[in-house]
Amino acid sequence: MIIGMDFINRYNLSIDVKKQLVSIEVRNQRILIPIVNVMKSIKIPVISSNTILLPSNSTRKISVAIPISSISLPFIPTFSFKSHIPVDYKDNTLAFHNYRSDVLLYNAMRHPKVIKKGTRLGYLLCCSTFQHPRMFYSSHYRLHGTTRCTGMNPAFSNSIIKDDFHIRSSALSNNNSTCTNRFIRYSADKLSSSKKVSNSTVTQHLNLLVQNVQNDEHKRDLLALLRQFSNIFDTTRHNVANTPIPHVINTIPHSPPASRPYPQPDKEEIMYQFIQEFLQAGLISESNSPYAAPAILVKKKDNSYRFVVDYKRLNAITIKDSFPLPNMEDTIFKLGKGFSYFSKFDLKSGFYQIPINEADKMKTAFITPFGLYQFNVLPMVYLDDIIIFSESFSDHLYHLRCVFSALHDKNLLLNPPKCELAVQRINYLGHTIKKDSITPMKDKIEAILRIPEPHTLAQANRFLGSLGWYRKFLPKFADVAAPIHAVTNLTKPNRKKFKWELVQSKAFHQLKHMLITEPLFLHFPIDNSPLILTTDASDTGLGGVLQQKVELLSS
Structure with a gap:
């Protein structure tokens, strides 16, 4: 437990090590927080290191691997592994050294079974502890220049549990009804405000987005609009868009392309974290697809990693559509018609928010050292930037509201660090654009x-x-x-x-x-003002230019 002195002094914090309690003072009320160890299960996938043949009615030892170098934990075979390959595991604990261990398998069937390399056989079950605060509110007391708190009762067996807040009814006497109502109002206010702005990260993002707006009135109006749509700037969560049109992957008649995983032993633990994050967010799911594209990690400029899947073989059998993609040059010059205010938005995680047609999800399957998975959302991207341009600030505020409303309705999230709002000079597609x-x-x-x-x-x-x-x-x-x-x-x-x-x-x-x-x-x-088209050609090149005759006013 790490607590700063500023926090300790502000909330008059005290720790009772014997009773395993932390107490703080909020609104003339003492709050007791027991230090509780809560168990959290972590599943570590166990995959086969080699392809092996299990003869009928025989026992074989198979080499398996995990993304952690050394550990010893209980091994739990997966249900799918049991149902597809009926084997009996002879021990319940596996000890791994240098990422490797051995599993003893028994094939009780009359025919042999093949276990392919990379098959997930099960997982290691690891139970870790973390501190989970549960709050008990004591009876109301008045401050008289002392840190002593009254009305605290260490017995918590009759607690009322609701939304992880444990409120001891026995500690709130009839004489303290005013205090109780005050606490209920205080809690309701906190819960209400947390819905409007989900967390401090979102609030920080919103303040940064308006910090370059010089006009105080403009800044106030813009910040009020951002707070109204604060949920689309919440980068602390993954999401899937609410769109009635899923992405479809049309392919020519083909045999499903399948590849082996690319070896990246130094990045396996990072990739495993990506996989777990995507699984929990619902962006991917486990797969038994015949397709398999290799997944890799690519380092970005900030030294973090981008999760990438090599879909070259899938692209080769995909039917291309002829929908016109945006022309970047045309987009740039459309911004030059006297527009004074610009805003630029970047969608969070590109097109990871667009759902895929159910029948086509299997085509997106990708293989990792931990198993085969498939996307539930679109894993490809061309352009996901949004630019808004307006002639006046009032028009711009209206245009922003329209765009925010559309994003909110479709449950699309923005990436605030890559967004700019209501600026009069903007960098876009390699160019700096101003009004003139x-x-x-x-x-x-x-x-x-x-x-x-x-x-x-x-x-x-x-x-x-x-x-x-x-x-x-x-x-x-x-x-x-x-x-x-x-x-x-x-x-x-x-x-x-x-x-x-x-x-x-x-x-x-x-x-x-x-x-x-x-x-x-x-x-x-x-x-x-009329435009004049001038062209020229020679043995070495072709050229053309648009000109205008402009009368310059002498000063």
């Missing part, structure tokens, strides 16, 4: 400037590809980049002829210099 202009993001330009001079065809193509998003900002890009295109536009048989010479080197450095030459921005068109 669009510029490349500085960190994206700096990343291009750090690219070393190419020495291979692949490196040269990567450099040109990194400039693709920003060539619209670079005048005469086709002419300047022509020497590099001349040595990269090669057919497959001629790729060995790639040569990086002085002329390509000059073009490389000139393109980099253009990226840091001001002004590097585009103005959005002026409404009600």
Whole structure:
């Protein structure tokens, strides 16, 4: 137990080690909290390390593995294992060393049985203890400059139990009805407020979202709206969206693709934690599907891990639909029509919130060292960002309310750290967008400037590809980049002829210099002013530009 002095002084805390009680003072009332050890069961999956044949009426020893290096615990065979492979286990405890142990199995059937590698045979049962507070409220007392508390009774056998709050009726006398009512009102207020804002994490997220809003009235109105829809910012829980249209995976006639698990021994414990979290949240379930795609963990920029499934073989047999996906360039330029306020939202865990058609869940099955599982929600994502743009703050507040209401109705959650609200300058899809202009993001330009001079065809193509998003900002890009295109536009048989010479080197450095030459921005068109389309072509490239005649007012 770790308790800070600030908390001890604030609540006049005392600990009775002999009686195993903690008491605190709240609203002139003494609250007793017994220190109770509660048992919590943890199941550790046990899987077969090798494929083994069990002859009829014979006993075999099979090697098994777990994600924990050394432990000795009771072994419980799974029901599915018993029903599909009738075996009799000869002992009830397994001792593991270096992640391995042996299980003695007996096949009582008249025909042999095969246990494949990776089959989950059962689990180890581990019971851990944790401190679970249960509160007993003593009778009301008045403070007279003393820490002594009265009306406390150590006998708790006749407690009334409700929602983990244990209230001793015998400790509340008739003379203390005022105190009792006060406590009930106090508890009701706390429970009510906890429903509006689920926890301190959500409150912190909401305050951070409005911290950059300079106008006090705007900040107050925006914060009130966020509190009304605080549940969609609750990142402490997983959820499945309430949508009437589940995701369908249409496939061509095929044999189900199945792969072995990718070996990642250094990450098995982390993957096991992911699996348990997903199971408890209902995002995945155990599977007996003939499909099996390998699951891996990929490290993110913040050194945490992303759970990834390699669905290349499933994608190869999936029927592609032709629904038009958003064009990023079109999206960027739609924001430049005089809009002054922008908000950007990111869905929590991508499309992990969209349910999958029941008949297609088996196609999403993935294999891990602990067994086979399948998704109940969509495990793939293309674009899950939402951007809102408005001409005035009042319009923006209305648009936000509409979007929040739609997300709330469909039970979709947002990821607050990746959201921005009611800003007048926003970074979106690699560009910085304001009311009257669009510029490349500085960190994206700096990343291009750090690219070393190419020495291979692949490196040269990567450099040109990194400039693709920003060539619209670079005048005469086709002419300047022509020497590099001349040595990269090669057919497959001629790729060995790639040569990086002085002329390509000059073009490389000139393109980099253009990226840091001001002004590097585009103005959005002026409404009600005619547009002029100008095009040109040469032996080295094609070009086109939209122009407007603008009369500049002298100051």
